[in-house]
Amino acid sequence: MRIGILGSGLMGAKLGTIFARAGHEVVFSYARSQDKLKQLARDAGAKASAGTPREAAQDAEAVLLAVHWSRFDEVLQQAGDLSGKVIVTCSLPMNNDNTELVIGTTSSGAEELANKVPRARVVCAFNTVPSEVLFDVFEARHKVSRPSLVYCGDDEPAKKLTAKLIRDVGFDPVDAGPLRIARYTEPFALLIGQLAYEGDGGPELAYRFERFGE
Ligand SMILES: NC(=O)c1ccc[n+]([C@@H]2O[C@H](COP(=O)([O-])OP(=O)(O)OC[C@H]3O[C@@H](n4cnc5c(N)ncnc54)[C@H](OP(=O)(O)O)[C@@H]3O)[C@@H](O)[C@H]2O)c1
Numbered sequence: 001m002r003i004g005i006l007g008s009g010l011m012g013a014k015l016g017t018i019f020a021r022a023g024h025e026v027v028f029s030y031a032r033s034q035d036k037l038k039q040l041a042r043d044a045g046a047k048a049s050a051g052t053p054r055e056a057a058q059d060a061e062a063v064l065l066a067v068h069w070s071r072f073d074e075v076l077q078q079a080g081d082l083s084g085k086v087i088v089t090c091s092l093p094m095n096n097d098n099t100e101l102v103i104g105t106t107s108s109g110a111e112e113l114a115n116k117v118p119r120a121r122v123v124c125a126f127n128t129v130p131s132e133v134l135f136d137v138f139e140a141r142h143k144v145s146r147p148s149l150v151y152c153g154d155d156e157p158a159k160k161l162t163a164k165l166i167r168d169v170g171f172d173p174v175d176a177g178p179l180r181i182a183r184y185t186e187p188f189a190l191l192i193g194q195l196a197y198e199g200d201g202g203p204e205l206a207y208r209f210e211r212f213g214e
Helices: 010-021 034-044 053-057 069-079 109-116 131-139 156-169 179-198
Strands: 002-006 025-029 048-050 062-065 086-089 121-124 148-153 172-175
Touching: 002 010, 002 053, 002 069, 010 025, 010 034, 010 048, 010 062, 010 131, 010 156, 025 034, 025 053, 034 048, 053 069, 062 069, 062 156, 069 109, 086 109, 086 156, 109 121, 109 179, 121 156, 121 179, 131 156, 148 156, 148 179, 156 172
Parallel strands: 002 025, 002 062, 025 048, 062 086, 086 121, 148 172
Antiparallel strands: 121 148
16 A cells, blocks of 8 residues: 655654555655655665655555644645545644643544545544554564554545554554544543553553453
8 A cells, every 4th residue: 555644753653664564655744854754764664755745645545644733734735635535644633732632522633634625535543542652562463462443434445444554553443433433532542641641651552442241
């Protein structure tokens, strides 16, 4: 799969690197330094390159949106026409100092994104885990018991593609339903952040749902 990374910071750099190591073609974009993007691409291996957001989105089967809420409009404008594209967003609608959600209960960042790009196919995923755990999960992907990862969206083929990416990273994908369920997954991400960054055990935290009675 060809995947464009829009936002190559903590989340985008790590997920892009893992996607490349899992065999996907990855284009890193949208950082303040082009040198950083080139270095990321070199480190991620032969399947990775650096480009502009437009280059990352062009011919991509999926783009990962991994920027601060305040950068959404700019990066989307730089990416150009995303009609028909799968946009996997891990971005959370946070205020400028990243202490609070600025949207919630009656909408979500993912739904607002879908409103901004109505012809794109938005899936909300990877937003409920800290970046610090991603490489550990990838390293542990051959173990029997995988951590869960919730995702949601309204377009079934786009969700199927996203579930594959989630599996490639090493998680067990949990389909939480339509995109409006991001109203629940986004606050859940803040709970995970609280446990990861304010708890005693460190930020290398993932979660796993268990079902009983089956
Ligand atoms: N970090 C986490 O653990 C985590 C977990 C779940 C969800 N999220 C969400 O995921 C999204 C990305 O988070 P992150 O932690 O990866 O953010 P980040 O590390 O700040 O990365 C954001 C990216 O955007 C780039 N950027 C920012 N301003 C720019 C500008 N003016 N021009 C060009 N590029 C610019 C940054 O460039 P530089 O590389 O030059 O800084 C960086 O590559 C956020 O919405 C966040 O809420 C994060």
